Amino acid sequence: MAPMNDLPLLRRPVTINLTQRANASGCDECGARHTGMCGVLTEEDLGFLSSVAQRITVAAGDVFMEEGDKATYFFNLNQGNVRLFKSLPDGRRQITGFAGPGYFLALAQSDKYVFSAEAMDSVKLCRFNRISLMAVFEEFPALERKLLDAAMHELVIAQQHMLLLGRKTAVERVASFLLSWAERLEVCGVGVLPKPGSVLHLPLSRMDLADYLGLTIETVSRSLGQLKREGMIDVPSIHEIILLKPKGLSDIADAV
């Protein structure tokens, strides 16, 4: 390892007191202990992170982070699901993604939040003061590395979604979504087709779906209807979809 003074001094001075080790109380029973940020920390190191965290519960429907507001806090999701979105003044909304346990929120380096976050169900999260958290990052490069990985993964997803929004038809969008949702639920591996007959649990409303896919609820409904008529899927209940022909869906999604 090269001596430290060989390194350019981008890293800012550490401001937290390293002797104040809190134990990671509350982390043991946390659903996100072994995912995301926390997953890369040892039991001991987690104490630091835990010591600057406030554990918060947010009710379904609450917008706990609003685009344009001062970015005082960062968040790490422990339980529940969240929609991330941007809006136009006249109410048009684009959901840019969904986030679940282990997801770290507010990767933006601006001093304002650049998107909003709304709880889809009852959400438990750790809230961090931005400044304190920055200091923790200085101390644990593993966190920063993890953040980089996460950001790069987000970018890949975002690029896929730009292709979808800019160039795909309604049915192609819905087919693409179903397959990506299967991946998210780990019904299948990344880039691997789910088995025929796989059941998908969809806790989203048609409105969410529409705002994510850049469509209206009517078009989403009709597209699902078309895929059903074509024998690609079955829709036993509103929040459940069975993928009858994943290969067919994939061909539609990728316009093969």
Next chain:
Amino acid sequence: MAPMNDLPLLRRPVTINLTQRANASGCDECGARHTGMCGVLTEEDLGFLSSVAQRITVAAGDVFMEEGDKATYFFNLNQGNVRLFKSLPDGRRQITGFAGPGYFLALAQSDKYVFSAEAMDSVKLCRFNRISLMAVFEEFPALERKLLDAAMHELVIAQQHMLLLGRKTAVERVASFLLSWAERLEVCGVGVLPKPGSVLHLPLSRMDLADYLGLTIETVSRSLGQLKREGMIDVPSIHEIILLKPKGLSDIADAV
């Protein structure tokens, strides 16, 4: 600073020989010496990076990085401009962004490129073997930090673009684009309106514009025409646009 053995061992072993210091020959006259990755390195440290770089020139129109190909190389742009895009088998194309000097290419952690890159003019770049570069990153955390900043900034742009592609009308898209291009050219600060009368140099074809905005060339042309008729812009030549009413454009772009 906490002792090193307090740190979790995410960082992989360093494989480059640190005594092999090449001087950063060729970097002095490089247009990107003080931007992007290179900007965060000292003259001395740059030698490392330089020693694992191959300097390449790519002709206009060359696709030097293709979606789906094995991600053998990473690239850092020194001169010229590049379009980044994803395509569907039937030829539909979505440009996900444009990149200029200082831009680091291939932030993806997959073993395959997830998008393509095509030179818009004569492009000079540094090509890095992926493995070697990873090793350099281990050694210089400043690079990783810079990469994180870049990735987060990209994400913000990507989210804005998703809103544009999913929810904005044709004229709103074009207006949004003109303002974002003004920022890119540093005609104005980030989030600041350009002065009325600011001249924009647009080295893009209408096709590029269309594929970036999720429209057809005809609609781009008509939208520019509409903005012209409304007195928002003037178009003295195909590749030049004068922003007559930046505030008006901004109101259109953000649907105010």
Next chain:
DNA sequence: GTGGTGTTTTGATGTGGATCAAATTCTTTA
């Protein structure tokens, strides 16, 4: 169960932007 409310589906119609086509303007080459 029943009634009420909100969500989803289905149907009828409208429209923004796509497509097709031709005219115009830029660019290149000789």
Next chain:
DNA sequence: TAAAGAATTTGATCCACATCAAAACACCAC
């Protein structure tokens, strides 16, 4: 400087998806 070719604009028509409207269904509370 003219002619050929490419890119852009403009015009006419079409269609995928939006919008408007009503019916069907799901989810409550009581």
